Amino acid sequence: xxxxxxxxxxxxxxxxxxxxxxxxxxxxxxxxxxxxxxxxxxxxxxxxxxxxxxxxxxxxxxxxxxxxxxxxxxxxxxxxxxxxxxxxxxxxxxxxxxxxxxxxxxxxxxxxxxxxxxxxxxxxxxxxxxxxxxxxxxxxxxxxxxxxxxxxxxxxxxxxxxxxxxxxxxxxxxxxxxxxxxxxxxxxxxxxxxxxxxxxxxxxxxxxxxxxxxxxxxxxxxxxxxxxxxxxxxxxxxxxxxxxxxxxxxxxxxxxxxxxxxxxxxxxxxxxxxxxxxxxxxxxxxxxxxxxxxxxxxxxxxxxxxxxxxxxxxxxxxxxxxxxxxxxxxxxxxxxxxxxxxxxxxxxxxxxxxxxxxxxxxxxxxxxxxxxxxxxxxxxxxxxxxxxxxxxxxxxxxxxxxxxxxxxxxxxxxxxxxxxxxxxxxxxx
Amino acid sequence: xxxxxxxxxxxxxxxxxxxxxxxxxxxxxxxxxxxxxxxxxxxxxxxxxxxxxxxxxxxxxxxxxxxxxxxxxxxxxxxxxxxxxxxxxxxxxxxxxxxxxxxxxxxxxxxxxxxxxxxxxxxxxxxxxxxxxxxxxxxxxxxxxxxxxxxxxxxxxxxxxxxxxxxxxxxxxxxxxxxxxxxxxxxxxxxxxxxxxxxxxxxxxxxxxxxxxxxxxxxxxxxxxxxxxxxxxxxxxxxxxxxxxxxxxxxxxxxxxxxxxxxxxxxxxxxxxxxxxxxxxxxxxxxxxxxxxxxxxxxxxxxxxxxxxxxxxxxxxxxxxxxxxxxxxxxxxxxxxxxxxxxxxxxxxxxxxxxxxxxxxxxxxxxxxxxxxxxxxxxxxxxxxxxxxxxxxxxxxxxxxxxxxxxxxx
Numbered sequence: 001x002x003x004x005x006x007x008x009x010x011x012x013x014x015x016x017x018x019x020x021x022x023x024x025x026x027x028x029x030x031x032x033x034x035x036x037x038x039x040x041x042x043x044x045x046x047x048x049x050x051x052x053x054x055x056x057x058x059x060x061x062x063x064x065x066x067x068x069x070x071x072x073x074x075x076x077x078x079x080x081x082x083x084x085x086x087x088x089x090x091x092x093x094x095x096x097x098x099x100x101x102x103x104x105x106x107x108x109x110x111x112x113x114x115x116x117x118x119x120x121x122x123x124x125x126x127x128x129x130x131x132x133x134x135x136x137x138x139x140x141x142x143x144x145x146x147x148x149x150x151x152x153x154x155x156x157x158x159x160x161x162x163x164x165x166x167x168x169x170x171x172x173x174x175x176x177x178x179x180x181x182x183x184x185x186x187x188x189x190x191x192x193x194x195x196x197x198x199x200x201x202x203x204x205x206x207x208x209x210x211x212x213x214x215x216x217x218x219x220x221x222x223x224x225x226x227x228x229x230x231x232x233x234x235x236x237x238x239x240x241x242x243x244x245x246x247x248x249x250x251x252x253x254x255x256x257x258x259x260x261x262x263x264x265x266x267x268x269x270x271x272x273x274x275x276x277x278x279x280x281x282x283x284x285x286x287x288x289x290x291x292x293x294x295x296x297x298x299x300x301x302x303x304x305x306x307x308x309x310x311x312x313x314x315x316x317x318x319x320x321x322x323x324x325x326x327x328x329x330x331x332x333x334x335x336x337x338x339x340x341x342x343x344x345x346x347x348x349x350x351x352x353x354x355x356x357x358x359x360x361x362x363x364x365x366x367x368x369x370x371x372x373x374x375x376x377x378x379x380x381x382x383x384x385x386x387x388x389x390x391x392x393x394x395x396x397x398x399x400x401x402x403x404x405x406x407x408x409x410x411x412x413x414x415x416x417x418x419x420x421x422x423x424x425x426x427x428x429x
Numbered sequence: 430x431x432x433x434x435x436x437x438x439x440x441x442x443x444x445x446x447x448x449x450x451x452x453x454x455x456x457x458x459x460x461x462x463x464x465x466x467x468x469x470x471x472x473x474x475x476x477x478x479x480x481x482x483x484x485x486x487x488x489x490x491x492x493x494x495x496x497x498x499x500x501x502x503x504x505x506x507x508x509x510x511x512x513x514x515x516x517x518x519x520x521x522x523x524x525x526x527x528x529x530x531x532x533x534x535x536x537x538x539x540x541x542x543x544x545x546x547x548x549x550x551x552x553x554x555x556x557x558x559x560x561x562x563x564x565x566x567x568x569x570x571x572x573x574x575x576x577x578x579x580x581x582x583x584x585x586x587x588x589x590x591x592x593x594x595x596x597x598x599x600x601x602x603x604x605x606x607x608x609x610x611x612x613x614x615x616x617x618x619x620x621x622x623x624x625x626x627x628x629x630x631x632x633x634x635x636x637x638x639x640x641x642x643x644x645x646x647x648x649x650x651x652x653x654x655x656x657x658x659x660x661x662x663x664x665x666x667x668x669x670x671x672x673x674x675x676x677x678x679x680x681x682x683x684x685x686x687x688x689x690x691x692x693x694x695x696x697x698x699x700x701x702x703x704x705x706x707x708x709x710x711x712x713x714x715x716x717x718x719x720x721x722x723x724x725x726x727x728x729x730x731x732x733x734x735x736x737x738x739x740x741x742x743x744x745x746x747x748x749x750x751x752x753x754x755x756x757x758x759x760x761x762x763x764x765x766x767x768x769x770x771x772x773x774x775x776x777x778x779x780x781x782x783x784x785x786x787x788x789x790x791x792x793x794x795x796x797x798x799x800x801x802x803x804x805x806x807x808x809x810x811x812x813x814x815x816x817x818x819x820x821x822x823x824x825x826x827x828x829x830x831x832x833x834x835x836x837x838x839x
Contacts, residue, residue: 023519
């Protein structure tokens with residue numbers, strides 16, 4: 001626990017100190033990562049802790065964004081004085097109301113039916129929004145400007161970053177505190193056995209509405225922060241892509257652990273920012289990551305980290321070092337081979353390349369990994385195979401060894417380890 | 430892979446000869462949808478814009494340096510565009526080119542406006558080559574935004590004028606459009622011009638965007654009104670499926686469209702498309718052969734759909750660059766913007782310029798008909814766009830909107 005606190009404080013210090021040293025592009029990417037993290041944490045309150053998979057959380061995110069953009073416009077035109085730093089409160093309040101209302105209907109059912117109701121409610125907004133220009137601004141969207149508040153002008157991206165960071169830290173703190181309260185425990189019980197909650201004398205439906213509304217409220221704060229940082233809101237925020245993205249973030253991060261979705265959202269947002277600047281195939285890579293995580297680490301990135309932390313005293317770290325290093329190396333080889341093939345195809349199959357071939361009549365060499373490659377040279381296509389085949393072989397070997405070492409623990413350790421080990425090997429159920 | 434397209438050798442050579450004064454290179458950022466569902470449009474815009482700038486660079490670049498271009502992938506959403514805008518601003522971009530969506534256009538033009546208010550010493554110009562929403566030239570207009578594409582009324586008026594002259598418009602006009610700001614702009618334009626071209630709007634329909642798989646109920650409604658022509662601003666599937674449903678019902682009605690020239694439309698619609706009209710800002714049938722051939726040599730295809738608009742818009746910008754001279758010193762973006770206001774550019778069909786009131790480009794509109802026997806058939810079919818008439822920009826353009834209150838730099 002103490003280590004966890006130190007780690008969190010160190011991370012926080014880094015988040016406070018580092019951004020002034022970065023360019024505005026990176027600062028803005030960090031703002032988006034923080035917002036995605038808060039959205040994922042709020043979403044996970046419902047999915048991971050409450051056991052209710054919503055496919056329409058973009059609705060509450062968007063409601064928060066539009067509330068704040070309307071309020072910002074009123075402040076800009078001088079109608080209402082409202083401090084910029086407190087704007088997310090308004091988004092939170094309206095999203096809470098909408099969440100309570102939608103939650104009342106959605107939580108009457110559970111499982112797939114619940115998911116479908118949430119999807120339908122979000123689609124309702126998504127199809128209504130383009131028809132209501134005064135409220136949602138039509139295709140070009142609504143726009144406003146941040147007004148100075150508390151001595152800050154909020155003109156620079158850095159000031160917005162610190163505003164976002166404060167709100168995100170407070171909200172994630174509150175969400176964490178929530179899990180420690182008796183009501184937070186009740187939420188977990190709701191996921192595990194709803195019937196039992198009823199037998200214990202609690203109002204299961206009422207509890208679910210409250211959980212839904214709180215999740216919607218924090219999603220609204222995330223939406224508010226996005227409106228503040230973009231200074232615009234557009235009805236595309238209600239699209240299913242936004243709802244799907246938060247599901248993706250949550251499951252890649254690991255929905256069974258509190259910090260999992262936060263890790264997932266940060267990692268994937270920054271991945272998008274960096275990789276989309278380098279290649280147009282970034283969505284493919286994102287999809288590959290998702291599939292790999294679902295296949296080999298169903299508890300997500302957070303799940304893998306947590307298993308290691310839990311087992312830190314039991315694992316034979318010295319003997320594990322070599323296979324872990326081997327696995328990393330082999331993983332890099334496979335990744336290089338994949339990236340090489342994808343990038344080669346992206347270049348060779350592009351219109352520009354086809355035009356150049358038509359113009360000059362020859363297949364010019366292209367550049368990947370800072371080296372020139374001939375399209376029809378056998379080595380060009382042998383290269384990825386040479387990386388891929390040994391890479392996959394080494395990966396299998398390394399993982400067999402790692403599994404053996406993790407399993408070996410079972411024999412010579414106390415009773416509670418096997419369960420956790422077993423869980424890691426099988427993945428989440 | 431985004432990269433500053435430079436003649437690297439020229440830079441190193443310049444650097445070696447004249448290390449003392451480094452001229453400021455002009456930087457252009459293309460913030461487009463280069464991945465995701467809108468890639469096809471975004472890619473066309475980026476290709477056309479880069480083509481014009483490459484040409485400018487072979488003619489000596491600007492300010493003694495090659496113009497630098499970098500592509501930024503906004504992934505088709507407004508948040509992505511906002512991120513990439515900040516990255517481009519941090520990279521020192523002077524000009525931003527965008528066009529594949531009005532939603533992203535709204536984000537980019539507002540980001541540019543706010544950036545310029547907060548950084549009056551380093552303003553940025555926004556060149557819009559495809560976002561057609563009226564609001565971008567109305568409430569959201571500002572001095573540094575230039576709109577080189579048309580809007581709903583801008584295309585509807587010449588479309589109906591020519592259809593009327595050809596006797597294909599008739600007295601009974603049916604309006605069917607998508608139910609969002611663009612479709613509603615279209616409907617307004619169709620209703621507003623009824624007296625001018627002496628027709629009656631027999632029915633107007635707004636339907637969901639890209640959700641309808643079967644248009645036969647709509648076609649039944651069209652049939653019951655017995656119109657002479659149907660005017661629609663529909664694009665993509667909404668246009669294709671509508672035309673197919675009309676074809677299946679054996680209705681002989683002429684369509685007046687805005688987006689018939691989107692690649693793939695004619696192939697998908699087949700013979701149903703023949704005889705229908707389209708209003709667009711250029712038609713390669715009318716151009717001198719050298720231009721399209723040179724374009725095809727560089728990019729592998731003739732300029733289609735949104736590419737002529739981009740070539741014209743960025744072309745006018747490149748022309749305006751010739752009017753300003755900073756003698757290798759710092760670039761003054763406001764001077765470039767003022768030069769753009771005063772530049773006339775011949776796009777092969779006539780002169781085009783930018784209207785000062787709202788920075789909407791005044792471009793001639795070509796009204797064409799889908800027909801066989803053309804010089805440039807499209808989509809691997811026999812059909813292509815036969816130009817019927819070119820309407821001068823001044824005759825086609827809508828009046829500047831009152832909601833545009835532009836503050837000019839002092």
